[in-house]
Amino acid sequence: MPDAKGASFLLDSPGPLVDALRRQGWRVIGPKLGQGAIVYEEIESAADLPRGLTDEQEGGHYRLREGDPDRWFDYVVGPQNWKKWLFPARQKLWSAERSKDGFSVESHEDEWPKTAIFGARACEIAAIEVQDRVFDNGDFADSGYTKRRAGMLIVAVQCARSAATCFCASMNTGPRAEAGFDVALTELETGGFLVECGSDAGAAVLDGLELADASAAQQQAGEAVSHKAAAEQTRTMPANVESVLRDNLDHPRWEEVAERCLSCANCTLACPTCFCSDVEEVNDLSGDHAERWRVWDSCFSLDFSYIHGGAVRRSTLSRYRQWMTHKLSSWHDQFGTSGCVGCGRCIAWCPVGIDITEEAGAIAAEPLAQEV
Ligand code: SF4
Ligand code: SF4
Numbered sequence: 001m002p003d004a005k006g007a008s009f010l011l012d013s014p015g016p017l018v019d020a021l022r023r024q025g026w027r028v029i030g031p032k033l034g035q036g037a038i039v040y041e042e043i044e045s046a047a048d049l050p051r052g053l054t055d056e057q058e059g060g061h062y063r064l065r066e067g068d069p070d071r072w073f074d075y076v077v078g079p080q081n082w083k084k085w086l087f088p089a090r091q092k093l094w095s096a097e098r099s100k101d102g103f104s105v106e107s108h109e110d111e112w113p114k115t116a117i118f119g120a121r122a123c124e125i126a127a128i129e130v131q132d133r134v135f136d137n138g139d140f141a142d143s144g145y146t147k148r149r150a151g152m153l154i155v156a157v158q159c160a161r162s163a164a165t166c167f168c169a170s171m172n173t174g175p176r177a178e179a180g181f182d183v184a185l186t187e188l189e190t191g192g193f194l195v196e197c198g199s200d201a202g203a204a205v206l207d208g209l210e211l212a213d214a215s216a217a218q219q220q221a222g223e224a225v226s227h228k229a230a231a232e233q234t235r236t237m238p239a240n241v242e243s244v245l246r247d248n249l250d251h252p253r254w255e256e257v258a259e260r261c262l263s264c265a266n267c268t269l270a271c272p273t274c275f276c277s278d279v280e281e282v283n284d285l286s287g288d289h290a291e292r293w294r295v296w297d298s299c300f301s302l303d304f305s306y307i308h309g310g311a312v313r314r315s316t317l318s319r320y321r322q323w324m325t326h327k328l329s330s331w332h333d334q335f336g337t338s339g340c341v342g343c344g345r346c347i348a349w350c351p352v353g354i355d356i357t358e359e360a361g362a363i364a365a366e367p368l369a370q371e372v
Contacts, residue, residue, distance in 0.1 A: 059353030165344030
């Protein structure tokens with residue numbers, strides 16, 4: 001039994017941990033193979049994990065390949081992320097029924113069993129913490145989100161490799177998760193897992209597992225795994241991107257990228273921090289039943305900026321610039337942090353391979369002269 005958070009142990013495979021979670025009543029959501037990609041769905045045992053697969057990612061490119069059959073987590077992030085569960089793409093908010101006394105309105109909240117997310121990467125934990133600032137923010141807290149977040153346990157997996165699209169090291173969000181998890185696993189090069197206990201809830205889950213204490217050398221081997229993954233990253237975000245974008249709203253680079261951008265919104269849907277939504281009203285033909293739904297939306301859709309008679313951001317240039325400057329610059333003013341965690345999804349899942357690091361780097365390399 002781990003008696004303190006911060007303690008480290010050894011485990012042969014993730015199987016006993018998945019089994020322990022399920023025995024203790026946790027619904028376990030983890031990585032699975034689905035539609036040729038790694039997706040996040042409920043898993044029943046470690047046999048559901050996509051063991052032996054690895055991924056290949058580049059701008060506009062994602063492929064799964066056969067890898068070392070003994071490795072459990074040699075892929076990085078896929079098209080989905082945990083917001084699919086915490087901030088669902090379609091959510092019923094309330095429904096109303098007409099009766100002889102008028103309308104009765106019933107608010108709707110989905111059932112949320114206690115849920116463990118299994119295999120969250122450092123950048124994904126950082127993304128959840130970014131969304132916490134949006135949805136769990138005191139006076140304007142989203143009750144559904146806060147309920148789901150409170151009933152959640154995080155089992156992190158420390159990345160042992162980076163995809164070519166990853167740049168979390170330059171965003172200080174990875175590849176090693178230092179906090180924000182209940183349990184963290186590092187798959188060691190020699191086989192087996194280093195298990196870190198990050199909270200009392202994590203200690204309770206680990207209770208009853210046969211865990212050997214990790215030696216100092218084994219803990220160092222675990223840290224070396226993350227150092228290697230960090231060293232593999234070639235993409236970086238300019239350190240001064242926040243001020244560079246704020247000061248270069250008329251930079252000609254925006255026109256160049258707008259000529260390539262399809263305004264398809266894929267980047268915002270794949271992004272683990274994007275949170276824009278719309279509200280839809282649905283009635284039946286009789287007018288006796290009505291529902292209100294919240295659905296994901298995107299700043300790339302024309303209607304998103306519709307204000308009294310027309311859209312404010314009519315051009316692709318204005319929409320791409322809005323997305324990128326919000327992510328990397330004005331997000332700091334709004335939420336005190338960057339809106340980007342360097343996961344690289346918007347690069348891999350952009351159908352024309354637009355690369356946020358390349359766009360930011362081009363503007364940072366040749367900024368407009370500032371008027372004095
Ligand atoms: S902007 Fe791109 S790299 Fe940054 S968090 Fe979103 S999807 Fe990941
Ligand atoms: S940047 Fe790429 S993914 Fe995003 S809207 Fe433009 S074309 Fe679509």
